[in-house]
Amino acid sequence: MDTLHPPVPAAMPRARVLAAYLQETRAECLRYLRSPSFVLPTLLFPAVFFLMFGVVLGARNSLEAPRFLLASYATFGVMAPGLFGFGMSLALERDNGLLTLKRALPMPPAAYLAGKTAMAMLMAALITVLLQALAINLAHVQLQVPQMLHLALACIAGSMPFCALGLLLGTLVKGHGAPALVNLLYLPMAFLSGLWFPLSMLPAAVRGLAPLWPSYHLNALAQAAVGFDDGRAGLHVLWLAAFTAVVFAIAAWRLRRHG
Numbered sequence: 001m002d003t004l005h006p007p008v009p010a011a012m013p014r015a016r017v018l019a020a021y022l023q024e025t026r027a028e029c030l031r032y033l034r035s036p037s038f039v040l041p042t043l044l045f046p047a048v049f050f051l052m053f054g055v056v057l058g059a060r061n062s063l064e065a066p067r068f069l070l071a072s073y074a075t076f077g078v079m080a081p082g083l084f085g086f087g088m089s090l091a092l093e094r095d096n097g098l099l100t101l102k103r104a105l106p107m108p109p110a111a112y113l114a115g116k117t118a119m120a121m122l123m124a125a126l127i128t129v130l131l132q133a134l135a136i137n138l139a140h141v142q143l144q145v146p147q148m149l150h151l152a153l154a155c156i157a158g159s160m161p162f163c164a165l166g167l168l169l170g171t172l173v174k175g176h177g178a179p180a181l182v183n184l185l186y187l188p189m190a191f192l193s194g195l196w197f198p199l200s201m202l203p204a205a206v207r208g209l210a211p212l213w214p215s216y217h218l219n220a221l222a223q224a225a226v227g228f229d230d231g232r233a234g235l236h237v238l239w240l241a242a243f244t245a246v247v248f249a250i251a252a253w254r255l256r257r258h259g
Contacts, residue, residue, distance in 0.1 A: 020107040021114055028115035029122055032085060042084070042123055046077030047130055055139045066139035071151065071222035072195045074131050075215055078155045079190065081123035082162030083169070083182050086116055090170025091178035117163050124159040128152045143226065151225035158218040161244045165214070168251035189213050214243050 032038050054069035093099045102112050132148055135141040143151075166182070173181050190196060192206060193215040199207045210216045217236040224233050 017108055021111045024107065024111040024115040025118040026115075028119045032119050032123070038084070039123075042077070042080050043127060043130060045080070046073045046127060047134060049073050049076070050131055050134055051138070054135065066135060067141050067143075067226050068198075068223070068228060070131055070135040070139075070141060071226045071228070072219060074128050074151060074155050075158070075193075075219040075222050076190050076195045077127035077131065078124035078159045078218075079162045079186060079215055081120035081127075082159050082164075083166040083186050085120050085123070086163050086166025087169035087182045088166075088175075088178040089116070090167060091173055092175035094170070095175035113167070117160070120159045120163050120166075121156050124156045125152060128155040141226075147225055147227070151222055154218070154221045154225050158221065158240065161214040161218070161240050161247070164244045164248040164251060168247050168254070171251055171254040189215050193219055195219055211239075214240055 050069060050073045054066045054073065090099070093102075099112075128151060132143065132151065136143060165185075169181055169185070170178065192202075193210055193213045194202070195215060199210055217239050220230055220236045221233060221240075224230065
């Protein structure tokens with residue numbers, strides 16, 4: 001046996017690599033769907049807000065208010081799976097050693113992140129479908145099928161920047177500090193992006209900072225899907241893509257360096 005030149009391990013076959021990704025994705029989705037403490041607040045929080053302000057109060061103010069609030073609360077809803085599903089769970093899994101165990105398993109390192117991303121996108125799809133059902137049946141919002149698909153695709157793809165941001169947050173804090181940090185960012189970001197109130201109602205200084213938040217750009221795309229197009233969809237898409245790439249790169253570097 002040649003001790004100076006040990007044999008190089010054979011690469012995992014592509015079929016096994018694909019199977020590893022699929023199994024990790026399935027496991028992550030099932031784990032979260034079987035957790036009422038995650039699923040119920042994530043689904044019901046934006047739905048309850050829409051029922052109060054879009055159904056009960058919205059139609060009294062304007063016929064277009066429920067349509068506007070549908071896009072706003074869809075954006076608000078799809079922020080949560082990425083921020084909490086990545087941020088809180090990653091911080092907890094770093095603390096309890098689960099992430100270390102997964103690294104030791106014979107699976108592609110990216111499968112862990114792919115599984116959580118798929119979970120966030122699935123939850124974004126469920127949130128969007130639920131809000132559209134409430135808007136059409138209770139608020140009597142008139143939506144064409146292309147508009148419904150446009151909004152769903154925008155929200156599902158729009159969960160990616162918040163996955164990247166959640167991943168970064170999960171590398172910054174320990175498990176016990178993650179809920180406070182995520183909430184400290186989640187709620188103010190929604191407010192400062194104009195998701196709860198039109199930006200015109202906020203001070204000029206706040207309006208000037210709104211484009212810094214990914215939720216502002218996703219909300220603009222969601223509003224365009226339901227008929228409130230500001231004519232800058234390409235700019236919003238480029239901003240979100242750049243934000244996702246930069247924040248994900250920083251988070252991946254921190255995850256490799258600090259574990």
